[in-house]
Amino acid sequence: MDASRSVVVVGAGVAGTSTALYLARAGFSVTVLDPLGPAGGTSFGNAGLLSANTVVPIALPGMLRKVPGWLADPTGPVTVRAAYLPRAAGWLWRWVQAGRLDRVQAISDAMAKLHAPAFDCWKELLGDSLYRDLIRQTGQVQVWEGKGESTSAAVERSLRERHGIKAEVLGADDLRQLFPGIARTITRGLLVPGNGHTVSPARLVRTLAELLLAEGGAIVPEKALKLIPREGGGWTVMTNVANRHAAHVVVAGGAWSRALLDPLRIRVPLETERGYHAALPSPSVEPRLPILQKSRGFGLTPMEDGLRIAGTVEIAGLDAAPDEGRARILLDHARALFPGLDGGEPRLWLGFRPSTPDSLPILGPAGARPGLHLCLGHGHFGMTGGPPSGRLVARMIAGDAPQIDAAPYAASRFA
Numbered sequence: 001m002d003a004s005r006s007v008v009v010v011g012a013g014v015a016g017t018s019t020a021l022y023l024a025r026a027g028f029s030v031t032v033l034d035p036l037g038p039a040g041g042t043s044f045g046n047a048g049l050l051s052a053n054t055v056v057p058i059a060l061p062g063m064l065r066k067v068p069g070w071l072a073d074p075t076g077p078v079t080v081r082a083a084y085l086p087r088a089a090g091w092l093w094r095w096v097q098a099g100r101l102d103r104v105q106a107i108s109d110a111m112a113k114l115h116a117p118a119f120d121c122w123k124e125l126l127g128d129s130l131y132r133d134l135i136r137q138t139g140q141v142q143v144w145e146g147k148g149e150s151t152s153a154a155v156e157r158s159l160r161e162r163h164g165i166k167a168e169v170l171g172a173d174d175l176r177q178l179f180p181g182i183a184r185t186i187t188r189g190l191l192v193p194g195n196g197h198t199v200s201p202a203r204l205v206r207t208l209a210e211l212l213l214a215e216g217g218a219i220v221p222e223k224a225l226k227l228i229p230r231e232g233g234g235w236t237v238m239t240n241v242a243n244r245h246a247a248h249v250v251v252a253g254g255a256w257s258r259a260l261l262d263p264l265r266i267r268v269p270l271e272t273e274r275g276y277h278a279a280l281p282s283p284s285v286e287p288r289l290p291i292l293q294k295s296r297g298f299g300l301t302p303m304e305d306g307l308r309i310a311g312t313v314e315i316a317g318l319d320a321a322p323d324e325g326r327a328r329i330l331l332d333h334a335r336a337l338f339p340g341l342d343g344g345e346p347r348l349w350l351g352f353r354p355s356t357p358d359s360l361p362i363l364g365p366a367g368a369r370p371g372l373h374l375c376l377g378h379g380h381f382g383m384t385g386g387p388p389s390g391r392l393v394a395r396m397i398a399g400d401a402p403q404i405d406a407a408p409y410a411a412s413r414f415a
Contacts, residue, residue, distance in 0.1 A: 005029060007397065008237050008246040010224045010260065012036070013043040014201075014382050015361075015375045016252035017208040018390030021125055023250075024215040026398045031246070033239060035223040038209035039202040042254055042351040042382065045277050047310035048201045048301045049140065049290055051384045052118040053165045053194035055108045057359035058380060059099035062151040075329050077297025081316040088315050091271040094357035101155075107358050108159045110408035111381075114361075114388050117403075119196070121387035125208060134204045137196035138289055143175065143182075143189040143337075145295040153294070167192050179287055181340050186293075197290045199304040201383060220244075224253070227260050227372065235371055248397055251366070252375040255318060255352040261374075266366050269414055270377055272318055273353040276327040277310035278334070279303075281344035296333050306343065309334045313353075322350040355379035356414075363389050363409035364396055373397060374411055 005028045009020045012034035020030045034040065070076040080088065098107065123131045144153065160167055170189035175182055198204045209219055222239035227249055230236055237244040251257050255272040283306055290301045298311030309330045314323065327348040335341045356362060356377040366372040375393045378385045392409075395402050407413075 003234075004247045006246040007031070007248040007250060008033060008235070008244050009250045009252055010034075010237065011252035011254060011257075011376075012038040012205075012209060012219060013041055013252065013254055014039075014205050014208075014386035015254070015378060015389055016250070017205055017212060018121075018125065018387040019250055019252055019375050019393050020217055020390075021208055021212045021215065022390050022394035023397065024212055024217045026394055028397070030212070030217040031244060032209075032212070032217065032219045033222050033224050033237065033244065034219070035221055035240070037221055038219065039205035042353060043205045044202045045310070045349040045351045046201050046275070046383060047277070047290070047299045047308060048198045048303060048383060049299065050118060050122070050135065050137070050196045050198060051140065051381065052115050053192050054115060054381065054384065055112040055159050055163050055165065056156045057098065057104060057107045057111065058355075059095050059357070059359065060104060060152050060155050061099055061101045062155075063099050064096050075332070077311065078313045079315070079326070081314070081320060084316045084320065087317065088271060091269050091357060092315070094269055098358040103358070104155065104159070105162070106408075107360060108162065110360055112163045113404045114392075114409070115381070115384050117388050118384045121391055125211070125387055130207055134200065134207065135196060135198050139191055139193040140195040140197070140290045140292060141170065141178065141189055141191050142292045142294050143186045145185045145187065147187055165192070166194060178289075179291065179338075181285060181338050183337055183339060186337065197301050198383065203304075204383075224260060227251075227264060229369070233371065248371045248373060250373045250375055250393060250397075254376060255354040257354065257374075257376045261366070264366075264369065264372075266369065266411070267414070268362055268374075268377070268411055269357055270362075271315070271355055273355045273379065274314040274316055275310065275351050275353055276312055276314070276322075276330060277308055277349045277351075278327045278331040279306055279308050279347040279349065280331070280334075280341075281306040283307040283341065283343040285338045285341045291337070293333065293337055298330050298333050300334060300337070307334075318352060324348050353379050353382075360409055361385055361389055362411050363393055364406050364411070366411060
């Protein structure tokens with residue numbers, strides 16, 4: 001193998017494994033490093049939503065006014081641990097700035113271009129049989145309490161219209177027929193038929209890893225500690241047990257990526273939006289489609305091992321201990337949505353969304369560092385944006401023309 005076509009990918013989540021598989025199929029020698037193995041982190045426990053028709057960033061106009069109420073409500077969708085606030089303040093300010101309407105429209109345009117081919121990319125990576133086994137392109141339903149359209153919902157509607165995304169308004173009777181037993185407090189909904197979900201995020205990403213191994217790639221359970229540029233070109237990745245040499249390195253380490261980039265003075269505004277789930281085995285309620293309860297900021301996804309209730313945002317960094325109460329709140333919310341919901345002993349889980357202030361990932365070259373590439377920061381949209389991002393980054397490494405303009409995702413936008 002030509003040494004110039006050697007690549008080390010740091011991270012075996014959905015972004016890293018997608019990038020690695022695209023590179024292997026392009027003829028590169030690929031080694032993936034991750035101490036937890038494929039889907040050992042955030043890709044294990046996310047909501048499993050595949051949202052090709054989602055063009056709405058997290059920060060929206062008018063959202064700042066809601067934040068004090070969220071923070072004051074112990075059951076609300078957002079919490080910030082006081083001890084961590086000084087560290088997160090700069091990122092939070094950028095998040096607020098990204099919520100201006102002019103920025104939201106530009107961000108939405110970039111999200112639309114990246115997300116639109118998501119299902120095609122999954123099918124390209126998996127093949128028809130595995131795709132049918134793991135993915136359901138049957139739509140998602142959003143629901144709200146109350147009758148009036150909120151400011152945020154109006155902005156979301158305008159963004160869908162901007163991109164011609166089909167959506168069907170559902171009234172209370174429609175929702176009762178679609179989801180028997182849903183609470184009477186839910187009065188309106190929206191079906192987005194172009195979205196879908198996976199029956200198992202973990203099995204989906206592990207399947208990508210198995211395909212990578214079959215293509216000749218390697219997956220090594222090592223922790224990348226430092227990236228060292230080599231004299232004459234290329235990189236050494238110092239791990240906990242070895243030195244790995246390659247012409248190219250792709251940093252796809254999710255929320256942990258800054259530990260590798262900061263020593264190189266590559267500054268990216270990456271923060272972790274900690275999210276929780278409660279997985280309920282043998283549930284008494286099995287919705288046909290994922291439900292996003294927009295009024296309370298959580299979702300229910302039917303999966304092969306039960307019902308996954310996922311959501312909330314906790315700003316507390318990577319080191320703080322989990323607050324299992326946040327996961328139990330999700331279970332309470334789900335039982336308020338479906339009063340008859342019951343099941344086995346729930347599994348509680350915490351994951352670390354790697355988030356940028358503008359909801360767009362950071363993709364492509366790492367500034368003036370030849371051979372160093374970024375594929376990180378997918379936040380709430382990793383299962384959707386991971387494969388298209390992997391394809392885009394792989395094409396840039398191979399010297400092929402990217403299928404979309406990569407400029408909106410470049411690290412330089414934060415300079």
